[in-house]
Amino acid sequence: MGPIGIFDSGYGGLTVFREIVAKLPEYDYVYLGDNARVPYGTRSFETVYAYTKECVEKLFAMDCHLVVLACNTASAKALRTIQQQDLPLHSDLRKVLGVIRPTTEVIGNYTRTRHIGILATPGTVRSASYPIEIHKFFPDITVYQQACPLWVPLVENNELDSEGTAYFVESDIKRLLQQSPDIDTVILACTHYPLLLPLIKRFMPPHIEVLPQGKLVANSLADYLVKHREVETLCTKNGHIQFFTTDNAVDFEEKTRRFYGQAVKAQELNVC
Structure with a gap:
């Protein structure tokens, strides 16, 4: 038995993780941020897969039977290969989930x-993961x-409300909405973007619903644990959380408060 593993390339996954903890506080968790090799969004599929696999294997070695990739880039570029190619080499009770589905x-x-509209990193957009997955569930939806x-x-860099940030947020939203006047829902397909929500709502027409992923992922994980009791029974429940980073722990602790909403203590971890 062991904790639930939460993986991200850095800090963004903490916006998802805090919603998971709010929804399922009784479980034990290990959060691992690969801050030494961030950003993932500009890297190739092969590199993202290699980095993600190393971190997932490290979490498996820490007795995590279930690992959540709280990272859109890792979910888009690495999850399927890990599920299809690597998990069969492990016990059937090793599972890896993502944030896209x-x-x-x-x-x-x-x-x-x-x-619907998607706001995401260039890597996630190039992967076309969101249009592909949405069309599986809802063939009648058009995705921009x-x-x-x-x-x-x-x-x-904590530039959450500067004039420069406002310029780029407004510019990208305009580019999205120019693609169709019928967009009524926009997904924030990057776990960093909830921190920009006040700015995003300032420039988004009020009739358009903006969806961060945190609560959607937390609800899905809760449902998964109910439906997969064979995995759920292997998840320990002491309400204990550990934070690890592949880079400087002090720097991680300083920046974490913005994403997680409270101070944490972190340890450095080598995954290679």
């Missing part, structure tokens, strides 16, 4: 016009995507 399988409940290459560095 929990979002796409419910999007049909939000849109009325059946036209807009890459926002500067949003993540702006967030990580």
Whole structure:
């Protein structure tokens, strides 16, 4: 038995993780941020897969039977290969989940016009993971995507409400909405973007619903644990959380508060 593993390339996954803890506080968790090799969004499929696999294997070695990739880039570029190629080499009770499916399988409940927008990193947009997955569940929905290459560095540098950040947020939203006047729902397909929500709502027309992923992923995980008791019984429940980073732990602790909402203590971990 062991904790539930939560993996992200850095800090963004903490916006999802805090919603998971709020929904399922009784479980034990290990959060691992690969801050030494961030960003993932600009890297190739092969590199993202290699990095993600190393981190997943490390979490398996820490007795995590279930690992959640709280990272859109890792979910888009690495999850399928890990599930199809690597998990068969492990016990059937080793499972890896992502953040894309929990979002796409419910999007049909939000849109009325059946036209939705995706705001994401360039890597996630290039992967076409969101259009592909949405069309599996809702073939009648038309998907429009807009890459926002500067949003993540702006967030990580704590430029949340500067004039420069406002310029890029407004510009990318305009580019998305120019693709269709019928968009009525927009997915924030990057875990950093919830920190920009006040700015995003300032420039988004009020009739358009903006969906961060955190609560959608938390609800999906809760449902998964109910349906897969063979996995759930291997997850320990002491309400204990550990944070690990592949880079400087002090720097991780300083930046974590913005994403997680409270101070944490972290340890450095070598995954190679």
